[in-house]
Structures are given as C-alpha cells and as structure tokens.
Amino acid sequence: MVDPTTNLEDLIQIEICPARFLSPETAQELLNELTNIEGITRAFIHGPRLPTTVPYGPATGHDVDHKFSKTIKIGETELDLAVIFGRIRLEILNEEVRENIREVCERTLPMGYEFRQGLFIQKRQTVSDYAKRGPNADPTTLGLADPKGKVGNRVCMLNPAE
Amino acid sequence: MAYEAQYYPGATSVAENRRKHMSGKVEKLREVSDDDLTLVLGHRAPGSDYPSTHPPLAEMGEPECSVREMVEATPGAKAGDRVRYVQFVDSMYNAPSTPYFRTYAAAINFRGVDPGTLSGRQVVEARERDMEEVAKFQLETEMSCPALASLRGATVHGHSLRLPEDGIMFDMLDRCRLENGVVIMHKDQVGRAIDKKVDFGKPMSEEEAAKRTTIYRVDNVAFRDDAEVIEWVHTIFEKRTAYGFKPE
Known part of the structure; x- marks a missing residue:
C-alpha cells in the first residue's frame, strides 16, 4: 500500500522479463521472495491470458483446464493465475530495493532475465480511468488493471491498510 | 544429363534444411498411427468411413474433357471426400519448419492441396484423405518437433x-x-478433449532444433551469413522492382 505521504513521482519503476514464461511454481517462488523485500509499493504481472473456456472456434465453450492456471500462495494470500507469468513490473522506493530485487532474480530465475528501469505503470489518470472511476479514485489501483475491465478479481492487496 | 530441380540457394544448414523441406526429402523421425491422426484432427471418429459430398467420380459419369483425361484425380477426389483442413503452428524459437516452407512442401510434393500461408500458421485444405496424407507426412518427419510445432485449428x-x-x-x-x-x-486441433492421449514422442533438444531449423536467427545462423541467399534475394528484389516500374 502506498503511504499517502509518499510522493508518487519519486518512486522507481522496474521491469523483470524472464527468458521463459514461468511455471506457477517458479512464479510463486519469485513472488514470495519479492514479498520479503521491504520497499515494493506495487507490482503488476503481465502475460498472455489463460481462459477458463475456449473463447472462439468450433470448440467454443469447452473447458480449457490449463496446466498453468493454478492457485498460487503469496505469503498468506491465495491468488488465481489468470495469466501465465510473462514479466513483472514493480514500483519501488529506492535504488537499494532495486539491487535487492536483482539478487532475488539471480537466485530464482536460472533461465536468464532482462532487468530494466523505466516507466511501466502509469502515474496519472487517463480519460478512461476518470470516466470509469471518477475524480477520487484510489491511486494505488491506477495502471494496474484495464479501466474498462472489472478491477475486483484482478487487483490483489497483500498488505491492506489497517 | 537429367535435370535436377534446384530449390533454394545457400550453403548454410538453414538453406540446406529449406531445400530438404521443399524437395520432400526429409528424414522420418516418428510414427503416428492413422487412428491417432484422425483423433487429433477431429474431423471424424477414428475408424469411421470418410463422409462424402458427392458419389465417386467413377459412378458420376464425367463429361468428356481433355484436361480430365490428362490429369488423374486424387484418391480423395475420386472417392468424393469432403474438403477438410489441417493447420500447423511453428514457434519462432528454432521450430523445424515455417509456414512458407510447409506450403512449399505441400504444393510441390502433393496434388490437390490448397495451402494457405499466414504469418504464424499454415493451413492446408484438401479432400479429407489427401489432407491426412499431407498432415501425416509433416507430423512424422523432421518438419515437425512436438514441442516447437503443433496442430492448432484455432x-x-x-x-x-x-x-x-x-x-x-x-x-x-x-x-x-x-x-x-x-x-x-x-485435445484435438481446435481444443476439444479427446478420449486418448496421443503420443508424439520426445521433443528435440535445443541443439537438434537449431540444427534442423529453417529459420534464420541472429542467435543461430544469421540470414546475412549466407552470401548466396543474399545475392539471390537482392537479384529478385532488383528484378521485381525493375519490371514493376512503369514510367508514363
């Protein structure tokens, strides 16, 4: 959860892109290691969608039951993977946190990865965000989900505010 | 001296593999039974007769036509089979074949096929038993790796x-x-669960896939490493441009 006193503009954003799509087991290991690092404010997992039923074609409506569509456990929170873990974008407090994350990646991603710093999660509301969520929207969910989609089951709070 | 068809220029392993795919002289690596093939294609139940859209040609009484006399109908056309499709997808990570070379292989080595080449997939439409022949050929030979290529109707x-x-x-x-x-x-090629697990064998190792691929990649055999291919690509580009240029 972002501290309301933190200036969003000062936060650093990084992206970790493994050389391969991660299995749920490796994704769980990486995410658990990341949650142990202090100073990560938000995270965004990106990858191709894992549908529950065949969306189109002659088999439309048949169950997919995908091998990667599993429930993973991050700390005490259970999370249904709706996408295969392709890359993760993180918003962090400072450069020290960034180096800690790099160490975790060295340990958990033996297949290799790309690690870069840049702007990956939007910092200001777009018109679509404004139209969907209004002027007083929670800034923590900004850029984490499609403003035209349903936020409910896509954004997961690991350490909700008391 | 008898003429021998020349399919593709170049001295690299990729160029050699491209020639193999086009000429149809590919190594057979695995066995896929007819019933397994029918199951994964999903067009009819294994062991059932081929449904037909018209009576066999022999019973139809064809009109007198010199072309029909010259060109013998394929087994599927003779029997009046339905037109059905098979669609392959090849990974960009050193898959053995690519849509273009699957199409060359089908169009050069098989009759009565209608290959469709797209950026990520390659479809062959043909009479059902003719299509199965093409599908079996491509699945059983080095044109496919079970990990890097697969049958995907959608x-x-x-x-x-x-x-x-x-x-x-x-x-x-x-x-x-x-x-x-x-x-x-x-599952079959469109994603419907099937009764049996069809075994396609071991996947190729990374080294073997890199050796058998028809894809030029900078991290394997780079396109620019093949001087003869570059020369021919430039020649064709130049001639196409020159002949397409129409000053008025």
Missing part, C-alpha cells in the same frame, strides 16, 4: 511468444503437454 498466438520453462510452445488452449519426457496431445 488460437495460434503461442508461435511468437517466449517458450514456457518446460520448452513446449505456449498454447492458450493447452492441447499439448510434456508428460514423462514425451509430448502428448490430449
């Missing part, structure tokens, strides 16, 4: 994505899985 986008950790090309519909070191297909 939802093909995994071809351009990174490979998952197990090395099996990503499939949104999860048709292929790695089980006990072999790749099995437990």
Whole structure:
C-alpha cells in the first residue's frame, strides 16, 4: 500500500522479463521472495491470458483446464493465475530495493532475465480511468488493471491498510 | 544429363534444411498411427468411413474433357471426400519448419492441396484423405518437433511468444503437454478433449532444433551469413522492382 505521504513521482519503476514464461511454481517462488523485500509499493504481472473456456472456434465453450492456471500462495494470500507469468513490473522506493530485487532474480530465475528501469505503470489518470472511476479514485489501483475491465478479481492487496 | 530441380540457394544448414523441406526429402523421425491422426484432427471418429459430398467420380459419369483425361484425380477426389483442413503452428524459437516452407512442401510434393500461408500458421485444405496424407507426412518427419510445432485449428498466438520453462510452445488452449519426457496431445486441433492421449514422442533438444531449423536467427545462423541467399534475394528484389516500374 502506498503511504499517502509518499510522493508518487519519486518512486522507481522496474521491469523483470524472464527468458521463459514461468511455471506457477517458479512464479510463486519469485513472488514470495519479492514479498520479503521491504520497499515494493506495487507490482503488476503481465502475460498472455489463460481462459477458463475456449473463447472462439468450433470448440467454443469447452473447458480449457490449463496446466498453468493454478492457485498460487503469496505469503498468506491465495491468488488465481489468470495469466501465465510473462514479466513483472514493480514500483519501488529506492535504488537499494532495486539491487535487492536483482539478487532475488539471480537466485530464482536460472533461465536468464532482462532487468530494466523505466516507466511501466502509469502515474496519472487517463480519460478512461476518470470516466470509469471518477475524480477520487484510489491511486494505488491506477495502471494496474484495464479501466474498462472489472478491477475486483484482478487487483490483489497483500498488505491492506489497517 | 537429367535435370535436377534446384530449390533454394545457400550453403548454410538453414538453406540446406529449406531445400530438404521443399524437395520432400526429409528424414522420418516418428510414427503416428492413422487412428491417432484422425483423433487429433477431429474431423471424424477414428475408424469411421470418410463422409462424402458427392458419389465417386467413377459412378458420376464425367463429361468428356481433355484436361480430365490428362490429369488423374486424387484418391480423395475420386472417392468424393469432403474438403477438410489441417493447420500447423511453428514457434519462432528454432521450430523445424515455417509456414512458407510447409506450403512449399505441400504444393510441390502433393496434388490437390490448397495451402494457405499466414504469418504464424499454415493451413492446408484438401479432400479429407489427401489432407491426412499431407498432415501425416509433416507430423512424422523432421518438419515437425512436438514441442516447437503443433496442430492448432484455432488460437495460434503461442508461435511468437517466449517458450514456457518446460520448452513446449505456449498454447492458450493447452492441447499439448510434456508428460514423462514425451509430448502428448490430449485435445484435438481446435481444443476439444479427446478420449486418448496421443503420443508424439520426445521433443528435440535445443541443439537438434537449431540444427534442423529453417529459420534464420541472429542467435543461430544469421540470414546475412549466407552470401548466396543474399545475392539471390537482392537479384529478385532488383528484378521485381525493375519490371514493376512503369514510367508514363
């Protein structure tokens, strides 16, 4: 959860892109290691969608039951993977946190990865965000989900505010 | 001296593999039974007769036609089979074949086929038993690797994505899985569950895939390493441009 006193503009954003799509087991290991690092404010997992039923074609409506569509456990929170873990974008407090994350990646991603710093999660509301969520929207969910989609089951709070 | 067809220029392994695919002189690597093939294609029940759209040509009484006399109909056309399709997808990570070379292989070596070439997938439409012949040829030979190429009637986008950790090309519909070191297909090509797990054998190792691929890649054999190919590409480009230029 972002501290309301933190200036969003000062936060650093990084992206970790493994050389391969991660299995749920490796994704769980990486995410658990990341949650142990202090100073990560938000995270965004990106990858191709894992549908529950065949969306189109002659088999439309048949169950997919995908091998990667599993429930993973991050700390005490259970999370249904709706996408295969392709890359993760993180918003962090400072450069020290960034180096800690790099160490975790060295340990958990033996297949290799790309690690870069840049702007990956939007910092200001777009018109679509404004139209969907209004002027007083929670800034923590900004850029984490499609403003035209349903936020409910896509954004997961690991350490909700008391 | 008898003329020998020349299919593709170049001295690299990729150029050699391209020549192999086009000429149809490819190595057979695995066996796929007829029933297994019918199951994964999903057009009819294994062991059932081929449904037909018209009576056999011999019973129809064809009109007098010099072309019909010169060109013998394919077995599927003779029997009046339905037109059905098979669609392959090849990963960009050193898959053995590519849509273009699957199309060359089908169009050069088989009759009565209608190959369709797209960026990520390649479809062959033909009379059912003719199509099965093409599908079997491409599945059993070095044109396919069970991990890097697969039968996908719909939802093909995994071809351009990174490979998952197990090395099996990503499939949104999860048709292929790695089980006990072999790749099995437990759904048909459009994603309907089938009664049996069809075994396609072991996936190629990374080294073998790099050796058998028809894809030029900077991290394997780069396109620009093949001077003869570059020369021919430039020649064709130049001539196409010159002949297309029409000053008025």
